Amino acid sequence: MSDFKVETKCLHSGYTPSKGEPCALPIYQSTTYKYDTTDEMGQLFDLKAEGYFYTRLQNPTNDAVAAKIADLEGGVAAILTSSGQAANFYAVFNICEAGDHVVAASTIYGGTFNLLAVTFKKLGIDCTFVDTDASPEEIAAAFRPNTKVLFAETIANPALVILDIEKFAKVAHEHEVPLIVDNTFATPVNCRPFEWGADIVTHSTTKYMDGHAVQVGGAIVDSGNFDWDAYGHKYHGLTEPDESYHGVIYTKQFGKKAYITKATSQLMRDLGSIPSPTNCFLLNLGLETLPLRVERHCYNAQKIAEFLNAHEKVSHVNYAGLPDDKYYALAQKYMNEGRTCGVISFELTGGREAAVRFMDSLKLATIATHVAASKTMILHPASHTHRQMNDEQLAEAGVSPGMIRLSVGIENVDDIIADIEQALQNA
Numbered sequence: 323m324s325d326f327k328v329e330t331k332c333l334h335s336g337y338t339p340s341k342g343e344p345c346a347l348p349i350y351q352s353t354t355y356k357y358d359t360t361d362e363m364g365q366l367f368d369l370k371a372e373g374y375f376y377t378r379l380q381n382p383t384n385d386a387v388a389a390k391i392a393d394l395e396g397g398v399a400a401i402l403t404s405s406g407q408a409a410n411f412y413a414v415f416n417i418c419e420a421g422d423h424v425v426a427a428s429t430i431y432g433g434t435f436n437l438l439a440v441t442f443k444k445l446g447i448d449c450t451f452v453d454t455d456a457s458p459e460e461i462a463a464a465f466r467p468n469t470k471v472l473f474a475e476t477i478a479n480p481a482l483v484i485l486d487i488e489k490f491a492k493v494a495h496e497h498e499v500p501l502i503v504d505n506t507f508a509t510p511v512n513c514r515p516f517e518w519g520a521d522i523v524t525h526s527t528t529k530y531m532d533g534h535a536v537q538v539g540g541a542i543v544d545s546g547n548f549d550w551d552a553y554g555h556k557y558h559g560l561t562e563p564d565e566s567y568h569g570v571i572y573t574k575q576f577g578k579k580a581y582i583t584k585a586t587s588q589l590m591r592d593l594g595s596i597p598s599p600t601n602c603f604l605l606n607l608g609l610e611t612l613p614l615r616v617e618r619h620c621y622n623a624q625k626i627a628e629f630l631n632a633h634e635k636v637s638h639v640n641y642a643g644l645p646d647d648k649y650y651a652l653a654q655k656y657m658n659e660g661r662t663c664g665v666i667s668f669e670l671t672g673g674r675e676a677a678v679r680f681m682d683s684l685k686l687a688t689i690a691t692h693v694a695a696s697k698t699m700i701l702h703p704a705s706h707t708h709r710q711m712n713d714e715q716l717a718e719a720g721v722s723p724g725m726i727r728l729s730v731g732i733e734n735v736d737d738i739i740a741d742i743e744q745a746l747q748n749a
């Protein structure tokens with residue numbers, strides 16, 4: 323499938339029915355698979371033969387969708403997880419253990435920030451956060467001899483900071499570690515981080531990939547480009563025998579698929595955050611129309627950002643599609659046709675009270691914590707996600723009391739603008 327364009331891959335990659343087989347991806351809602359001899363199944367347990375034996379490890383529906391996402395990103399292999407949180411946890415934990423260190427961009431999703439800052443710390447893995455806009459020298463200064471990963475998001479949720487992927491990849495590779503990029507907001511339709519030097523990509527498939535807000539899921543894709551053997555002392559989990567799997571050496575036996583095979587046969591075996599086949603089926607339906615939806619999300623968001631930018635009750639708009647946005651140039655460089663995503667944040671001149679009046683006057687946009695779904699959704703961070711913080715703490719977190727986060731849907735843009743317009747009158 324690799325030569326097709328993204329729109330074609332979204333429909334056809336991962337599943338090719340033969341004569342008389344269903345055109346739609348079947349849901350293999352089965353935990354187990356049948357074998358005829360003791361030895362047949364024994365070979366599977368030894369990773370000596372390929373085949374299905376238990377859905378926690380592999381399932382045909384899940385594998386088809388993983389293969390599609392791997393193809394969309396231009397990677398060699400992928401694994402699906404039960405959430406984006408699980409994907410980021412596995413992606414890092416697959417190559418880190420107690421005593422190791424991670425460097426991460428500070429403007430990442432709050433859940434991932436907590437994962438790295440709090441939960442990983444309990445596991446003995448430390449994290450240093452760096453400003454995403456920092457110079458290569460400043461980022462390099464955060465590295466230690468035991469640093470194993472550099473982590474960032476292509477488009478930060480919700481800060482909408484655009485990552486200079488080449489800058490991060492260069493620093494990572496100079497320090498002989500892989501760059502992991504969470505590509506949830508851009509999706510492979512707008513950006514393929516492997517083309518700019520990232521080594522591993524993660525996704526919360528809960529967002530645009532699904533698009534209909536019906537399943538929570540995650541994915542990890544490996545480019546196959548990072549040479550684990552070259553730094554074998556650092557990544558010994560991949561380059562030395564795995565005693566929990568009869569001494570298999572992942573890089574030797576699985577080559578470019580070593581990283582994903584280890585994530586499956588070790589982490590998924592032990593931690594078990596597998597998505598259900600039915601959720602993977604739903605995700606696949608979302609993927610089929612992803613390019614159409616992303617195009618419309620971005621078209622609508624651009625129009626709305628321009629409308630808000632010109633409105634007297636709005637003091638500031640963050641959207642990298644606006645030529646005066648701080649991240650416009652990076653978006654033009656890294657994103658397909660400069661399109662980023664459908665999420666905008668903006669600031670009302672009237673502050674917190676105006677923001678609450680605005681929110682309560684909306685008729686079409688739904689108040690919800692979700693983003694990146696087909697329907698327009700909106701959130702007031704000071705009242706919702708950052709509710710526990712006072713104004714001073716909000717300022718430190720880069721969230722002002724009058725700030726609104728708008729996830730623009732694929733409704734007719736005139737209807738969304740009319741709704742915002744009437745609510746702004748009440749603000």
Ligand SMILES: *Cc1c(COP(=O)(O)O)cnc(C)c1O
Binds near residue numbers: 406527
């Ligand atoms: C939502 C999100 C996550 C977490 O994903 P879940 O599917 O909610 O677990 C991780 N990274 C980014 C960028 C997200 O937007």
